[in-house]
Amino acid sequence: MTRGNQREKAREKNLKKQQQNKKGNKNDGLSNLQRKEKDAEIMRQKQAAAAAKKK
Template identity: 70%
Template sequence: MTRGNQRELARERNMKKQQTGKAKTKEDGLTHEQRKQRDADIMRQKQLKKEQAQSAQSTKS
């Protein structure tokens, strides 16, 4: 019966891992479509900002 302690330790580690895994997920209350729209808007803003930075840099040169 030398493995009884290992089994118990493995259970404890698994419980700890499951608890931290649930804490990592964010629930923002949005539906899939709303989240998709929000992410698309963010990407458009990033792309616009990048294009503006490139045009500003090219006018300086």
Template identity: 60%
Template sequence: MARGNQREKAREKNLKAQASQKSKNAKSGTEMQRDKEAVAEMMRKKQAAADAKKQAAAAAASK
């Protein structure tokens, strides 16, 4: 009988821990899409800057 009580206590502890965890996705579809587009735009700018830096380095090396 003690084993069943231990199992129940562990189950209650686990349920409490799961309830306190933040859910993975709390955004609506449009919010998620807007955030993805914002991140993609930042990455495009970052990539463009890196490409410009590479071209400048290549131009300086060829001189």
């Protein structure tokens, strides 16, 4: 009956993995539009910093 034990262990491992994936949600309750705006602002800042460093 070791197979049953393997299945149970695999189920536990998968459940734990799914719970960790839910924790890693980066939206922080933002709508898609708000998230895109936030990401765009971050990219603008990075580009400005890279341009300043290049000069």
